[in-house]
Amino acid sequence: MxxxxxxxxxxxxxxxxxxxxxxxxxxxxxxxxxxxxxxxxxxxxFGRRGTIHRVKRVAEEKIQKTYSGRRGYRLFIQAYQLILWKQCHVLVHEKGFPADLEKVVKDLWALRLQSLVDKFDESLDAADSNGSAEIFSSQASAIDAVEDKSPSSSTARKVTDNPLLEESLGLCYLGTLLLRLPVSIGDIYRFAMREELPFVQAIRLVPLEIRDRLTQVYTRALSVQTALSGERLHETVYQLGMMYSREYNITFPPLNVPLMLFQFVRQLALPLEVYSSVRKLQQILDFSFQFPLDKKTSTRALSFPEAQLLALIVVATKLIFPFSKTKGFPISATEPAAQVLDWNVWNAAQKHFEKKSKEKGRLAKGQEVTVNDGHVFHLTGQQMDDYLDWYENTWIDKNRAANPLAPMFPISRMESSSHPAETKPSTKEKEDIEEKIRTVTGGITPAETVPPKHSEGSEGKQNGNSDDEEEEENDDTTPRPGYSYRVYKQESDMPKTARKFYETAANLSGLSLKTLMAAVNRSELKLEKWQEDTRRAEYHGERNVEYTAFRDIEEGDEWGTDSEE
Structure with a gap:
């Protein structure tokens, strides 16, 4: 048994x-x-008895979930490159940019990669393993140190630093600059904020197989952690331009001034006389409208080419159409200042334009990323729905497998509540600008002309003394255009209309009001110095031809401080 x-x-x-x-x-x-x-x-x-033998399971090889070292950095570069290509693709096929933009951006990116080869070239791993110095497990390698280092917020970045997400927008802009396209940094910034250009949560464009292999540091680098400002984008483009100039001896051309200037003047609904005045101011102040080749600049604000252009537009506008109540009297009806711009009409037209660009009761496109917990209490029900729709489309990853219980708790609304699609959004914007221009130009009235006193009876004094004529000319105390020019040192010194004009001009390029004021003040100082040099030259008998050409814009002897609106 x-x-x-x-x-x-x-x-x-x-x-x-x-x-x-x-x-x-x-x-x-x-x-x-x-x-x-x-x-x-x-x-x-039946009847089977004996010892039971259990077969051991074959040990399965553990698959590494994320890549590190050069392999991980190479995967990060490939994901970044995919996002950059997608941005160029949208600009070419949806925004109507020329197809050469993709080639130019590709060349710029290839130069950028030359400084990063040591970080992602996997063939260097074997050379590092044969080195004399052994790295213990408690020590961090150079690549791991780069991974753990968060992106620096300082303005000076090395060429070997990790590329930031906003640099992809900077590369797209530099590509348009090389092609001499009339595109401003403000345009690129608005495309990105309105999600017309992939930027916010751009990592969702990367395939899921690549995202699962990226470390958390690289995943965060491909996502927007803080809202991008136009000022920071200007600084990013400036740093990229300096890097290409320093490392690869690339000189970027100046702005396409004729088209850019006309575009800014038109968007500000200003008379065309401002265009010619800005061109004369450019010759006087010797603005190049391009990135400076040296690091040392007198004013940081004037380092941005678009800030230079907008500063001259503001100065020319203040000379011809001052905000103060005291107006100058032109000599003849052919001067640029021979017409008066009603700033109250301009202010009302600008507010109407901004109101039409926003749908009534809806959250404006591009403002979703700036919404914080304090804004929630002031949002209407429709605006809250718009924000939640944007959040769903931006942050919820629909490529991943959904939870089996997810259909029981739907987050999307049955009706379509998104902004109504327009076949050509740019067409509506152009029509609104045309309406604003017609409203502003309809309020322009001719200015009263006052000829100089010495012109009367001067024909009968041909044999008279020229010194007496000069003294009689100096006795003319009639205020001329530019007499009531006011320099605003602080924001509190500006009247409401002037502040509105400054803010509108700054928003065209994504600049802050503070930066534009600094650029304008610096330009005014340069113009004042030019006036002093010109008067000194006239006193010594060296009359300046440029000064004579500019007298039809500004005839005042001093920068006025008259009362304002």
Whole structure:
């Protein structure tokens, strides 16, 4: 009889551990029937007894979830490159940019990669492993140190630093600059904020297989952590331009001034006389409208080419159409200042234009990323729905497998509540600008002309003394255009209309009001110095031709401080 060893029997103090099976019932060696141990024999395995052998499972190789070192950095560069290509694709096929833009941006990116080869070239791993210095597990390698280092917020960045997400927008802009396209940084910034150009949560464009292999540091680098400002984008473009100039001796051309200037003047609904005045101011102040080749600049604001252009537009506008109540009287009707711009009409037209660009009761496109917890209490129900729709489309990853219970809790609304699609959004914007221009130009009135006093009876003094004529000319105290020019040192010194004009001009390029004021003040100082040099030259008999050409814009002897609106 075959016995099986188990635990003690326990009946009547029996300590027997050996059991046998009889008719499907277990008994101990001493004949005690075991309760709860009845079994039915399997006829297919009848009479089979023996030792059970268990087969060990084959050890499966653990697959690394994320890549590190040069392999991980190479994957990050490939994901970044995919986002950059997608941005160029949108600009070319959806925004109507020329196809050469993709080639130019590709060349700029190729130069950028030359400084990063040591970080992502996997062939260098073997050379590093054969090195004399051994890296222990408690030490961090150079690549790991780069991964753990968060992007620096300082303005000075090395060429070997990791590319930031906003640098992709900077590369797209530099590509348009090389092609001499009339595109401002403000345009690129608005495309990105309105999600017309992939930027916010751009990592969703990367395939899921690549995202799952990226470390958290690289995942964060491909996502927007803080809202991008136009000022920071200007600084990013400036740093990229300086890097290409320093490392690869690339000189970027100046702005396409004729088209850019006309575009800004038109968007500000200003008379065309401002265009010619800005061109004269450019010659006087010697503005190049391009990135400076040296690091040391007198004013940081004037380092931005678009800030230079907008500063001259503001100065020319203040000279011809001052904000103060005191107006200058032009000599003839052919001067640029021979017409008066009603700033109240301009202010009302600008507010109407901004109101039409925003749908009534809706959250404006591009403002979703700036919404914080304090804004929630002031949002209407429709605006809250718009924000939640934007959040769903931007942050919820629909490529990943959804939870089986997710259909029971839908987050999308049944009706379509997104902004109504327009076939050509740019067409509506152009029509609104045309309407604003017609409203402003309709309020322009001719200015009163006052000829100089010495012009009367001067024909009868041909044989007279020229010194007497000069003294009589100096006796003319009639205020001329530019007489009431006011320099605003602080924002509190500006009237409401002037502040509105400054803010509108700054928003065209994504600049802050503070930066534009600094650029304007610096330009005014340069213009004042030019006036002093010109008067000194005239005093010594060296009359300046440019000064003569500019007198039809500004005839005042001093920068006025008159009362304002």
């Amino acid at each position: 075959e016995y099986v060893k188990r635990g003690p029997c326990g009946q009547d103090g029996c300590r027997e551990r050996r059991y046998y099976l009889q008719d499907g019932v277990w008994f101990c060696r001493r004949g005690h029937q075991q309760e709860g141990r009845q079994v039915e024999e399997d006829p297919d395995d």
